[in-house]
Amino acid sequence: MPRFYGVEIRSRMMLGTAQYPSPAILAEAFRASGAGIATVSLRRESGGGRAGSDFWTLIRELGVRVLPNTAGCHSVKEAVTTAHMAREVFGTTWIKLEVIGHTDTLQPDPFALVEAARILAADGFEVFPYTTEDLVVAGKLLDAGCEVLMPWGAPIGSGLGLVNPYGLRALRERFPDVPLVVDAGIGLPSHAAAAMEMGYDAILLNTAVAKAGDPAAMARAFALAVEAGAAGRAADPMEPRDMAAASTPEIGRAFLE
């Protein structure tokens, strides 16, 4: 099971808390997923002061670890301020750091991300940066003090899956000891299984579950896929090859044509 900043988590699935038809369905989806971590957007739901507290109560009642995020932040300053607010509201030094650089793709701004990560890590935060699969950026984030990386599979909410498997595989191979989480873009359980087969430690998803016709059933499907993918990885899969290799030997056949 994955370890983030010294904390062992009982599940390889992390689930977002936005866009569910109702809080009751959100809670049901969490139960079905077995997720160990809930991500929460402070900006989207807060509304300032006590007003948003009903929602926080509900999240706390899920009984999972909360990972607040800086969703929707477009600058270093915004992200750092939001992280500080989140630390106060949730009493955790964990922060999923999102600094968006492009409106259409919601692609992270790697320059601002590294800078914000450095500021927050120096300030005692334990940063989970939402990044691309770029190796150089990944290295700089680690230098900045991050001990977890969260590369995207595809743009947020797109459901396209792992669009650059080569890049994700390279990242895994280059940083074998860093906890890696595929965050964003996962649409189907098979995408989650593929991430696990590549050796990723966990996945983070939201829309694929929240916007499914039956969110709880989809959460369960993802839980099964994550389990299957991780078990397959652990069982040491065969190497693919170009030519057929008969599983029954040809030598010794009784009759030859």
Next chain:
Amino acid sequence: MPDRLTSATVLGTGVAGLALAAELTRRGVGVTVIDRAGAPGPSACSWWAGGMLAPFCEGESAEEPVVRLGQEAAGWWERAAGGVARAGTLVLALGRDRGELDRFARRTTAHRMLGREEIGALEPDLAGRFERALFFEEEAHLDPRATLTALRDRLAAAGVPILTGEAPPGGSAEAGPVFDCRGLAARDDLADLRGVKGEMLVLRCPDVALARPVRLLHPRIPLYIVPRGDGVFMLGATMIESGERGRITARSLLEMLTAAYALHPAFGEAEVLEIGVDARPAFPDNLPRIRRRGSRIYLNGLYRHGFLLAPALARMAADLVTGGPRPEVMDEDRA
């Protein structure tokens, strides 16, 4: 509870309170209505509602009871207050969200897909702007403020006292039960009730005419535009998990206005008449409840379905105290 109930008190002049008062009056119960403000107005979240009677569209995200019970609404409101427009609902998707239309169709019923020409025939001002739309022909809409006011006037004309003041402590044998329809104001009594913030706009745009509510599918906010006549449109509504009632954000304004502008560029020239913010009362599953505690009966949690579900809730609550069946939305008191 006696089979022949003669009197009852209703707290609140929002959509739930007035609908229940009308339903009880119709069944011969002597009702007294008490409200903090004494009349329907901006302190009730139904004052800020869209007024869409769209049970089938709501089925996209709401559960089955909303779709089924909501089908009582149009007929009930026509009888109780008049002013119901039965023109259906048009559902459109913009640009890159076009795939959302198929998903919406899959999850709803009682609709048909229209092509370019049919859209233009229904709504001439949208002619040529959209390739496909879903048409929910059986749906209707009303003007919430005109409807609440008309209902209040009819109750007053029928001799129902509508008093200004706070809630009395409880019911008595002579005064009958107290129905608490105060919405979010009853939150201190109902621990599992929460507020879901909504933001809306009223625009005047004489250059655009629409005959029916138009919904725009959007990945984050289910935006709709409801014509109020005379070039006035209601634009709504955000859904934010917060009980805050006072403040609209720049982002919400921007998203709503952008969507209106995308529907028709003439909305860019619209005059902003009003910006409204309030919080809807909701239970954790976003379904309404009738809950009895002592002699007080709570009708609450109508969420974003006030006008859609108030008629069914009123019917069930009236049944409960006049010897009818136990309401399906009745729940046990967990206080």
